[in-house]
Amino acid sequence: MSKAELKEDLVKTLTEALARNNVELILSSEPEAAAKRFEADPEGPKAAGEPGSMVSRALSVAADTGLMFFSGKELQAAMGLAEHHVVVVKRSALTPDVLTAYRLALEKAGAEEVFASSSASKTSDIEGKLVWGMHGPRKLTVILEGGG
């Protein structure tokens, strides 16, 4: 399998994983431009601590599960507080599995903590009923480089 075919295979696997995780997927040849419309309110978090949407860039992504790795404590807090988390994923960040994605994220993060998200925040703690947006983002959108 050529490198290009391998990447296409990873894109297909990731697309399926994101669908299972209830994640919105946008394919774009210019993902940064596509992300512009989701940029957060420049005034930052509102008094109630509900900062609307925020955009971040994945250091690496595990195609098999849709787990996306990030680093940076401020980013971690902002991601946790946002209503809508939007992630820009470059093709170069795609890896086949979680362990490979973690290694790549560590390489890029240096000494910082890395962390991962695969879906919006959720709970089934009341009568097993699934509710999105328990503490963190109510929605997760991935803007994947390619196609569009």
Add this chain to the structure above:
Amino acid sequence: MKDLYEALGHSSIRAGITRSWQNLYPQVEDNLARHPSLREYSKELRDARLRLLGEFDRSLDAARRALESRGATTYFAMDPEEARRIVAEIVGSRRIVVKSKSMVSEELHLREHLEALGNEAWETDLGEFIIHLAGQKPMHTIIPALHLSENEVARVLGRVGIQGRDAKELAEGARRFLRGKFLKADFGMTGCNAFSIETATTFLVDNEGNMRLTISLPKGLITLVSLDKLLPNDELCLKQVMLQAAFFGTYPPSYINTVKPTRDRSLYVVFIDNGRSKAREELAEQLICVKCGRCQLECPVFHPLGNLWGGDVYGGPMGMGWSAITDRIGDEVYLCVLCGKCKEVCPVEVDMPQIIWTVRRDYMRQKLKT
């Protein structure tokens, strides 16, 4: 035993456990079919964890050195009393503490202790928050409030002014209430799903997102690391948290978080023994349990009785051994029918029937002495 007779009269326990089993069992099967490598991690983890049991002292020293060289403050508590004293000294009084779910903190009764000292201490996992307000014991390791109906949850949450007609509205009310606590909290407190000695990193998984807020918003963070959570490196830690999530039925987890010492946060790591080093000879198998809670949902005795069948904190098949290690277990251990289902479904093949034989023998010896 009185609790157990009462449990039989509460059909909601059986209904909640059956519903959880019906929801999660197909997901576990799907996870394992879709990700066959997870099964390969089982043996590797089992071997690594059994090996590490013989090296508690060396592992603990290495973990403390790794943390302190990077700027964290570490402590070691042999028993719950010592742990409560250490955490109380760190927190002080009139502070707000936000907690993520931690079975070890339940062992230590930390939240109650911090409250008694004049602090606000809030459970932030929704199920644990409900149980905290209800003043009950968690009914399952991962799904603490599975026995309560929407109406019962509404009554419980109403005690702090949270209103709602259904699960969605109640969860929304809890989100808003706890968001206020997160934003004002002085300390976050977490347990630990796995700890990497090599990089001094704590691994934590959750689905609600409360863990992420607990570790990233307050200026101070306390992590409780029981000795059984020590692993040599990040890769094994990652494998362990993935296995735990997959065998519970929520794979991939929504969030994987790691905690390392950083300049902009005061990190206090409290290593907890609480019976673990003493148990290495006879109950070593129990110490490799990853506490995914799958054995509980598969157990025919747990189904009608829930976590009321067990010790003060831990119940069900895994609860027999854990209670014997961290506290005590009584006549309840004789209710096990030794069907072996718990061992069959365990991600690291903990030999729970053998553990139960050992606990019964020790219980009988003790009984004969007295």
